[in-house]
Amino acid sequence: xxxxxxxxxxxxxxxxVQRVADKLNEEFSNSTSIPVFIxxxxxxxxxxxxxxxxxxxxxxxxxxxxxxxxxxxxxxxxHLKKDISEDIRGKDVVIVEDIIDTGLTLNYLKQYxxxxxxxxxxxxxxxxxxxxxxxxxxxxxxxxxxxxxNKFLVxxxxxxxxxxxxxxxxxxxxxxxxxxxxxxxxxxKK
Numbered sequence: 001x002x003x004x005x006x007x008x009x010x011x012x013x014x015x016x017v018q019r020v021a022d023k024l025n026e027e028f029s030n031s032t033s034i035p036v037f038i039x040x041x042x043x044x045x046x047x048x049x050x051x052x053x054x055x056x057x058x059x060x061x062x063x064x065x066x067x068x069x070x071x072x073x074x075x076x077x078x079h080l081k082k083d084i085s086e087d088i089r090g091k092d093v094v095i096v097e098d099i100i101d102t103g104l105t106l107n108y109l110k111q112y113x114x115x116x117x118x119x120x121x122x123x124x125x126x127x128x129x130x131x132x133x134x135x136x137x138x139x140x141x142x143x144x145x146x147x148x149x150n151k152f153l154v155x156x157x158x159x160x161x162x163x164x165x166x167x168x169x170x171x172x173x174x175x176x177x178x179x180x181x182x183x184x185x186x187x188x189k190k
Contacts, residue, residue: 005151017050020125020142021051023142038086038096040097041064041065042065043099043157043158048096062086064084066108080112084117091119092120094125095110095122095124099153106124125142128145131146132149156170160178
């Protein structure tokens, strides 16, 4: 059985996060407003935690949770599971996402936040922009990395049915790994 394909090592991820933070530092370091970073749970958690440590300006954090994935593919149906708690009316908002593929989730979130909270501005920041699957015209303001192939990613927040988020690099799992995870998940259900 072949080994998994490593897409981003821990060192790659550190470099990507630093590049994203550098761009945000340029934008917000001299700002008089305090931006609110909204992490999209659960996948963006590792990226957001590393990112805010590298930001040199004052900021607030909050989280929102939506689901649209089952197994290795997007269902296309978006469910809001947890809303934000911070008052963001009239504030600069930075939505932090792990990956943008179809764009449906981020398009929904951007519209939802704009309509329900009326922030001053919304920026979208993602660790990975997976362009081949895009179904809507949505572009992130800052992309850490662009992938032009349709690869299913696991690690550093990316998951397979909630497994693999804690791995500190990003990889494409083998069929054998997916089968092993499915077995563990089925045993857990019994």
